[in-house]
Amino acid sequence: MLLHATVIGTGATLVMDAWAIVRKRLLGVPALNYGLVGRWLAWLPRGRFHHHAIAATHPVRGEQAIGWIAHYLTGIAFAGILLGLWGLDWARQPTLAPALIVGIGSVAAPFLLMQPAMGAGIAASRTPQPYVARMHSLVTHAVFGMGLYGAGWLARLIADPNWSLA
Template identity: 90%
Template sequence: MPETTAMLLHAAVIGTGATLVMDAWAILRQRLLGVPALNYGLVGRWLAWLPRGRFRHHPIAATPPVRGEQAIGWIAHYLTGIAFAGILLALGGLDWTHRPTLAPALIVGLGSVAAPFLLMQPAMGAGIAASRTPRPNVARLHSLVTHAVFGVGLYGAGWVIRLVAG
C-alpha cells in the first residue's frame, strides 16, 4: 500500500478511535459528575452559518437553528479527530503506529485544546478559553481533561492498529 494511502487510512482509524474514546468519556463524565455533554449541533450551526458570512455569534444558542446541524456537527467532530490523528502521524510518521508511545499522542491531544480555546469558543460567544462563561476555570479544566483523554485515545487506537496489523 502506498505510504500516503496508509497514512490516510491510519489517520482515519486512529482519529475515529480516539474520538470515540473522547465521546465515551463525555458520557461517563455526564453520568458520574453531572456535566452536560457538548452539543455538537451548535458546532454544526456555526459551520452552516459560515458560508452565509457569519463567523461570530453572541451566543450561538441564540442564532436560528439550521436544518441538519446535528449531523453537520457530529461529522465535523469526527473529521476533526481524524485531522488531529493526521497531525500525530505527520509528526511521528507511520513508524509511530509500529511502536506507539504515549508522549506524542498526549502532546497532540492536549495541543488540540487550542481549537476550542482559540477558535470555537470565541466564535460561538464563549470568549477565548471560555472567558465569558459563568465558570471559566471549570470549563477550561473540563476541556483540558477531555483533550487529554483524546490523547490517550490516540495512543490506544495506535496500539489497536499495531495489534491488528501485526
C-alpha cells in the same frame, strides 16, 4: 497515512465520546452539543463567523449531523497531525508522549477558535465558570490524547495480530 489517521482518529474520538458519557453520569456535566458546532459551520458559508451566543442563533437544517461529522473529521485531522509530525513509525510503535502532546495541544482549537467564534470568549472567558470549563476541556483533550495512544495500539494489533511486545 490517511487510513491510519482515519482509524486512529475515529478510535480516539470514540474514547473522547465515551469519556463524555462517563463524565455526565459521574459528575453530572452535560455532554457537548455538537449540533451547535454544526450550526456554527453551517453559518460560515453565509458569511457569519462570530456569534454573540451560538445557542441564540437561528437553527440550521441538519446541524446535528454536520456537527457530529465535523467532530469525527476533526479527530481524524488531529490523528493526521500526530502522524505528520511523528511519521508512520509512530503507528508501528505507538508511544504515549506524542499522543498526549497532540491530544492536549488540540485544546487550542476550542480555546482559540471555537469558543470565541461561538460567543464563549477566548478559553471560555465569557462562561459562568471559566476555570471549570477550561479544566473540563483540558481533561477531555487529555483523554483524547490517551485515545490516540490506545487507538494507535489497537490499529497496530489489528494490522499484525501476530505481533507482540515480547
